[in-house]
Amino acid sequence: MTVPPALVLEDVGLTYPDGDGGRRLTALDGIRLTVAPGELVAVAGPSGSGKSSLLAVAATLLRPDTGRVVVAGHDTAGLRPRALAALRRDRVGIVFQQANLLPSLTAEEQLLAVAHLRGAPRDRIRARELLESVGLSAATWRRRPHQLSGGERQRVNIARALYGQPSVLLVDEPTSALDRARGEAVTDLLATVTRRHGTGTVLVTHDTGLLGRADRVLHMSDGRLA
Template sequence: MQVNPVLDVRDLSYSVAGRALLDGVNLTLPAGESLAVTGPSGSGKSTLLNCVLGLIRYDDGAVRIAGQDLAGLKPRNLARHRRDTMGMVFQFGELLPELTPVENVAMAALLAGVKRAEAFGRARRLLVDLGVPVEATPTAELSGGERQRAAVARALVNRPALLLADEPTGSLDTQNREAVAELLFSLPRTWGCAVLVVTHDESVAARADHRFALREGRLVAEDVPLSRGAR
């Protein structure tokens, strides 16, 4: 039986000032699998993520998340669908430094309408599972790796079908980069979600189940990554 993909991008095109950043991009990603897209700065990787998030009105093609075509949604319904089906990890975490990790993670659940006790319970459990301190420590006092793991917890707290990450290891040292990359690419197995990562780091991309490079607006399949047992 064929499983419907969580992410389904068809013939996606987007141009700025006459330059095609995306030129007929196609990709599909089912639950339980990961995909990495590499490319230098300015190649269109973040543009691709923004199209998937529904933040950019693309010129042509279609983006479907969990079976829903984003182009057919009104802004309020699009925001709701994004909240209910997607989680996002940014390069610098984008956490509020004055809040504790638990408060940062719980806030995302509260904004989604989860009751306070459940939101904070989910946040604490996630942070413990991901190895982040849950005591009343401001997020600003965490290490870089701990902040990124807290950002992953925030992206997971609403139990998304699709987790997106934009250069999630770009600001980390080697040790923390490896730890965060290992965490991200373990999520399809441990959480059952689909994971799409864009990165310029080839060693990070090599951990994904599927690997593509964005070149002149088109996705090009790269070498098959290492098997999980060899990582």
């Protein structure tokens, strides 16, 4: 049985309103991208190049004006909002630039909250296995965000994104709030979990010093990938 790509963007275009007069600003221009399961693709580019729009479209948070977005073999073009939300919930994991952890919950509870939101049984064993897989010791599992370092919070963020066993992992500037050593450690971790969990991972960053672990590096400028 052939396994479909984790993510396909086919001739994707996206525009935004640009002030008065009905003008449109092009954010994405003919984007073509295929990401295989277990592959880490880094997208580098300066602020304003379209990286955030690329992630929003890949995450099905924005519908493109033109082109197709296919997630784990599912063409999203014809899906109604409810079906699209279910696909996003079950197939897409997002690692935000800021960890956005709930301050009252422990590291372990951050993951179990995902199960609650999905209406699924809470799997404490899986939560602990994921926390361990991202390099967090048992001593940290019951700590709340204010008791964790920046690098530890980002590791919880990654484990939380993986809890639902996504086909696609989308990562937005995960090292922007970290020093060089912690940033490199998080990038190494993303490469490891991508291969271990078989996700198709897209990492966007403006820091070209963190691209060495990617399987492919693409550069974005003015809404185009090169």
